[in-house]
Amino acid sequence: xxxxxLFATWSSPFVKRIVxxxxxxxxxxxxxxxxxxxxxxxxxxxxxxxxxxxxxVHNEIPICESLVILEYIDETWKDACPxxxxxxxxxxxxxxxxxFGDELVxxxxxxxIMKQGKDQEExxxxxxxxxxxxxxxxxxxxxxxxxxxxxxxxxxxxxAENARPLEVVTGLKxxxxxxxxxxxxxxxxxxxxxxxxxxxxxQETLILKYQEIKESKGK
Amino acid sequence: xxxxxLFATWSSPFVKRIVxxxxxxxxxxxxxxxxxxxxxxxxxxxxxxxxxxxxxVHNEIPICESLVILEYIDETWKDACPxxxxxxxxxxxxxxxxxFGDELVxxxxxxxIMKQGKDQEExxxxxxxxxxxxxxxxxxxxxxxxxxxxxxxxxxxxxAENARPLEVVTGLKxxxxxxxxxxxxxxxxxxxxxxxxxxxxxQETLILKYQEIKESKGK
Numbered sequence: 221x222x223x224x225x226l227f228a229t230w231s232s233p234f235v236k237r238i239v240x241x242x243x244x245x246x247x248x249x250x251x252x253x254x255x256x257x258x259x260x261x262x263x264x265x266x267x268x269x270x271x272x273x274x275x276x277v278h279n280e281i282p283i284c285e286s287l288v289i290l291e292y293i294d295e296t297w298k299d300a301c302p303x304x305x306x307x308x309x310x311x312x313x314x315x316x317x318x319x320f321g322d323e324l325v326x327x328x329x330x331x332x333i334m335k336q337g338k339d340q341e342e343x344x345x346x347x348x349x350x351x352x353x354x355x356x357x358x359x360x361x362x363x364x365x366x367x368x369x370x371x372x373x374x375x376x377x378x379x380a381e382n383a384r385p386l387e388v389v390t391g392l393k394x395x396x397x398x399x400x401x402x403x404x405x406x407x408x409x410x411x412x413x414x415x416x417x418x419x420x421x422x423q424e425t426l427i428l429k430y431q432e433i434k435e436s437k438g439k
Numbered sequence: 440x441x442x443x444x445l446f447a448t449w450s451s452p453f454v455k456r457i458v459x460x461x462x463x464x465x466x467x468x469x470x471x472x473x474x475x476x477x478x479x480x481x482x483x484x485x486x487x488x489x490x491x492x493x494x495x496v497h498n499e500i501p502i503c504e505s506l507v508i509l510e511y512i513d514e515t516w517k518d519a520c521p522x523x524x525x526x527x528x529x530x531x532x533x534x535x536x537x538x539f540g541d542e543l544v545x546x547x548x549x550x551x552i553m554k555q556g557k558d559q560e561e562x563x564x565x566x567x568x569x570x571x572x573x574x575x576x577x578x579x580x581x582x583x584x585x586x587x588x589x590x591x592x593x594x595x596x597x598x599a600e601n602a603r604p605l606e607v608v609t610g611l612k613x614x615x616x617x618x619x620x621x622x623x624x625x626x627x628x629x630x631x632x633x634x635x636x637x638x639x640x641x642q643e644t645l646i647l648k649y650q651e652i653k654e655s656k657g658k
Contacts, residue, residue: 283528
């Protein structure tokens with residue numbers, strides 16, 4: 221009897237990729253929403269080093285770090301909806317770009333919402349430079365993972381979800397159809413995947429959240 | 440006919456793990472030493488995003504990011520000296536700790552050599568805190584990867600190589616036998632592995648390098 225729990229917050233881009241993987245693989249799970257201002261003793265016990273969500277707890281054993289969890293899910297429930305390719309080179313490519321996304325694209329993207337003045341301008345430039353790499357990656361394939369969606373699409377799914385909220389909050393047309401035609405098409409296709417669509421968060425609530433953060437930073 | 444090239448520098452902790460993996464798996468390769476102050480056109484072509492070593496070029500195709508390369512090597516030449524375990528949970532654990540090493544332990548360790556004053560004191564405290572986690576990890580096994588060495592040992596190998604140079608340069612007894620008995624034993628065993636021993640860099644040259652860096656920061 222499998223017992224799967226996910227420690228989460230509703231808006232974390234790192235959590236969403238795990239939710240999608242669990243849904244895509246039809247894994248039943250219990251979701252526990254954390255208040256990050258008042259973390260539960262369970263979260264602190266399961267992830268004592270980083271004290272962060274997501275944590276996947278499978279039969280009482282915790283697994284932390286979202287890309288590590290994603291590979292764990294793919295290797296443990298390997299028959300339904302495989303996420304990573306079998307070829308070592310294809311796999312290395314997806315891992316490389318997922319790391320690039322988490323280390324460079326995601327911080328500059330959210331930095332653009334959160335920062336002020338010159339720092340914000342730098343975050344904007346960095347975001348656009350990084351997104352051009354992803355645009356290029358999509359020039360010969362429909363999804364980031366290839367002809368069908370996979371690991372790398374889930375790893376970049378936060379971008380599809382957060383592009384419009386960022387655009388509304390900052391007033392910048394980020395995924396402009398002239399500059400990023402491939403990313404625009406990818407975004408639409410990604411959001412049409414049923415498991416993604418059904419867990420699509422309310423865009424207005426995300427916008428409100430970012431507006432509040434932005435205002436609190438501006439004070 | 441396999442053709443394997445490694446773009447490297449002699450002292451990079453990220454390069455050494457790749458050298459060890461190639462030696463352990465008996466893979467013939469050509470090593471190209473880069474001058475980081477004057478990077479070669481090949482390095483910039485093969486790693487246009489990060490412009491860093493190591494880059495592994497296998498039959499003309501580049502793979503970047505040292506932990507990604509390590510998994511690629513293990514998956515491509517899988518018969519000789521397997522590095523990662525087969526069990527998804529064991530694998531997730533090794534990946535988690537390798538990421539912890541690169542994101543937290545390594546920066547604080549080298550920060551302790553490079554930084555000054557209060558920043559240096561913070562880096563020292565962080566290094567000791569992180570090393571206690573690794574010490575604990577070794578309380579029930581001989582190697583970080585388990586009963587025999589593997590992926591996680593190679594990922595932390597820089598620590599075995601750089602502990603004494605750091606001690607000499609900073610005057611701190613880092614891997615103290617009373618505080619870190621498991622890590623001390625691990626370090627000795629790790630350095631006894633023939634493939635590691637034969638590529639052991641000259642400790643005095645490392646010490647000189649760190650002393651020069653430290654002095655240039657102090658100016």
